[in-house]
Amino acid sequence: MSTTARPPTTDVVLRITGMTKRFGATLALDGADLALRHGTVHALIGGNGCGKSTTIKVLAGVHRADAGRIEMAGSAWSAAEYDARAGRAAGLRFVHQDLGLFPELSIAENFALDAGYPRGLAGRVSWTALHRRVAGLLDNYEIGASPATPVAALRPAQRTLVAIARALQDQESDRHLVLVLDEPTATLPQHESRLLLDAVRRRADAGQTVLMVSHRMPEVLSVSDDFTVFRDGRTVASLVAARPTEAELVAHMTGSADAARAVVRPQPASGPAADAGRGDVVLDVAGLAGGPLRGVDLQVRRGEIVGLTGLVGSGRTSLLKTVFGEHAPAGGNVRIASDRPAGDAAASVPARIAGGVAYVPEDRGGEAAFADLTVRDNLSATVVGRYWRPWGMAVRRERADAGALIRSHAIKASSTEVPFAALSGGNQQKAVLARWLRREPALLLLDEPTQGVDVMSRADIYRIVRETAERGCAVLVASSDQLELCGLCDRVLVLRDGRVAAELSGAALTADRLTALTQSTETTAGPVPAPGDR
Ligand SMILES: Nc1ncnc2c1ncn2[C@@H]1O[C@H](COP(=O)(O)OP(=O)(O)OP(=O)(O)O)[C@@H](O)[C@H]1O
Numbered sequence: 001m002s003t004t005a006r007p008p009t010t011d012v013v014l015r016i017t018g019m020t021k022r023f024g025a026t027l028a029l030d031g032a033d034l035a036l037r038h039g040t041v042h043a044l045i046g047g048n049g050c051g052k053s054t055t056i057k058v059l060a061g062v063h064r065a066d067a068g069r070i071e072m073a074g075s076a077w078s079a080a081e082y083d084a085r086a087g088r089a090a091g092l093r094f095v096h097q098d099l100g101l102f103p104e105l106s107i108a109e110n111f112a113l114d115a116g117y118p119r120g121l122a123g124r125v126s127w128t129a130l131h132r133r134v135a136g137l138l139d140n141y142e143i144g145a146s147p148a149t150p151v152a153a154l155r156p157a158q159r160t161l162v163a164i165a166r167a168l169q170d171q172e173s174d175r176h177l178v179l180v181l182d183e184p185t186a187t188l189p190q191h192e193s194r195l196l197l198d199a200v201r202r203r204a205d206a207g208q209t210v211l212m213v214s215h216r217m218p219e220v221l222s223v224s225d226d227f228t229v230f231r232d233g234r235t236v237a238s239l240v241a242a243r244p245t246e247a248e249l250v251a252h253m254t255g256s257a258d259a260a261r262a263v264v265r266p267q268p269a270s271g272p273a274a275d276a277g278r279g280d281v282v283l284d285v286a287g288l289a290g291g292p293l294r295g296v297d298l299q300v301r302r303g304e305i306v307g308l309t310g311l312v313g314s315g316r317t318s319l320l321k322t323v324f325g326e327h328a329p330a331g332g333n334v335r336i337a338s339d340r341p342a343g344d345a346a347a348s349v350p351a352r353i354a355g356g357v358a359y360v361p362e363d364r365g366g367e368a369a370f371a372d373l374t375v376r377d378n379l380s381a382t383v384v385g386r387y388w389r390p391w392g393m394a395v396r397r398e399r400a401d402a403g404a405l406i407r408s409h410a411i412k413a414s415s416t417e418v419p420f421a422a423l424s425g426g427n428q429q430k431a432v433l434a435r436w437l438r439r440e441p442a443l444l445l446l447d448e449p450t451q452g453v454d455v456m457s458r459a460d461i462y463r464i465v466r467e468t469a470e471r472g473c474a475v476l477v478a479s480s481d482q483l484e485l486c487g488l489c490d491r492v493l494v495l496r497d498g499r500v501a502a503e504l505s506g507a508a509l510t511a512d513r514l515t516a517l518t519q520s521t522e523t524t525a526g527p528v529p530a531p532g533d534r
Contacts, residue, residue, distance in 0.1 A: 011038040013209050014092075014178050019068035019079070021054050023422060025414045028054040029065065030233035036178060036226075037240070041200060041210045043220045046230035047253050047454040048426030049412035052213045055230075056182055060094050061087055072178070091177040097186055099163040101151045107162055108134045108147035114166050141165045142199065156188050157195040164200075168208075179203075181212045185219055186451050189309075189480040191515050197223045215426070215454050217246045229253055250455055263456050280337065282443050282474035283323065287332035291318040294498030295332065300443070300474040305465065307485035308478040309514055310495035316478035317362060319495070320445045323476070324359040325352040336443055353382075356442030360433050360449060369420050369432060376402040376416040379435045409434040409464070410457060425452040433461065437468060444468060446477040450484060462488055482511040494518055
């Protein structure tokens with residue numbers, strides 16, 4: 001496939017050439033190149049495991065590359081010379097997905113923790129000076145909050161902007177900082193992403209250089225000037241001042257125009273085609289309270305995919321965790337009807353698992369996996385009993401099954417024996433999903449199932465979830481991605497103030513309606529009948 005390789009030659013503020021990094025048997029970067037032009041938003045994109053995070057970690061000094069060269073702000077370093085201090089001194093600033101803010105502290109205090117507290121007479125902290133300086137920055141970034149506001153009270157996009165303003169607070173007029181954003185919108189619903197990306201665009205128009213990693217193609221296309229596409233640790237396309245289509249980008253990512261067409265135009269969902277097997281209520285939640293939940297009522301039937309949306313803090317994750325037995329409810333009932341006994345309302349996690357419930361949490365690296373154990377151990381963790389034999393574990397069988405799962409779920413791993421922690425973020429997500437689906441659950445709970453997953457695997461995950469539902473599983477999926485919910489679900493519930501405030505299905509189920517209902521005080525006239533009831 002031809003690549004539009006036109007390396008930028010003017011105004012380049014950061015240039016990486018021939019970057020190579022090996023982790024054991026894995027060649028994470030294989031001579032990658034990247035060049036950032038001043039005052040542009042530059043998208044670094046590619047499939048899961050192609051080397052994006054490794055590049056950012058090399059730039060941040062977390063990893064040292066084995067070979068390559070970095071040039072910035074008139075200096076140049078070999079891979080062996082470059083470290084975190086060099087990057088910072090040259091002007092690189094990072095905002096990671098975990099923003100590193102302290103929600104209970106004020107915005108001003110969050111700024112001061114990074115840059116230090118201004119001191120007045122007798123060395124006392126000068127709050128007036130701090131608040132004046134931070135007020136200026138908030139103005140400059142159009143954040144619309146006062147320095148005394150606790151970070152917890154901010155909207156998600158505002159929080160990210162505070163993290164950006166904080167990272168760039170030592171920007172001087174004669175020195176240009178380069179801002180590196182690692183999946184800045186991954187956890188944001190569409191309207192918040194838009195606010196954030198518009199702000200990033202305005203900063204770039206005013207001269208800020210931004211390097212952004214993201215899997216959300218429409219967003220990347222809407223905000224970026226230049227694009228670098230990685231595949232298998234190599235730069236396969238460098239598009240400058242370009243207006244590519246999503247299909248073109250995906251063709252570069254996959255190396256196949258045919259594959260790109262299939263991804264960008266996925267087969268229409270078979271929709272509620274599982275009607276035949278649908279009917280029995282598998283999950284029945286009544287008056288559920290605890291934490292942010294204040295009386296949630298909902299049902300999910302066999303073969304049905306029900307979505308959950310709501311603002312951050314609306315209780316989506318709490319609801320899933322309570323159904324899974326991880327949180328004890330303060331009131332109400334959770335009833336799970338499956339052919340396996342699932343326990344009462346306050347059942348424990350083991351009782352729920354035994355009862356046929358599977359849960360893929362949002363934080364798959366931390367909560368859902370055994371990071372130090374191998375990929376094989378993690379894939380068999382939910383079905384370990386299958387491999388016990390009188391003489392010990394049937395390791396060869398276990399390894400063969402793990403290999404088959406790795407292939408069928410397109411998990412990029414150099415072998416079944418590498419530690420789970422060595423997988424890239426998106427591949428960890430696929431592995432956690434694969435391992436739960438092995439149990440043929442009666443009820444599948446998914447929290448942000450495609451966060452951090454590349455556009456190719458996203459289509460695979462939707463297909464796998466649909467097929468699972470078609471086999472009779474009831475699926476409850478929480479997501480901040482309203483387009484995803486519209487494409488995947490039979491109906492979607494909007495959580496607000498700890499209750500199900502609205503329900504959409506059929507033609508009424510659109511991303512715009514969901515966004516409006518998530519933010520408003522409006523309720524739908526009453527629950528729209530579940531497809532199985534129609
Ligand atoms: N610390 C590590 N030890 C071993 N292998 C690693 C380590 N970090 C990354 N890798 C491997 O290097 C390759 C590139 O990973 P990287 O995290 O850079 O990918 P990525 O493009 O950021 O993927 P994603 O989109 O899933 O986040 C992958 O094969 C990954 O498994």
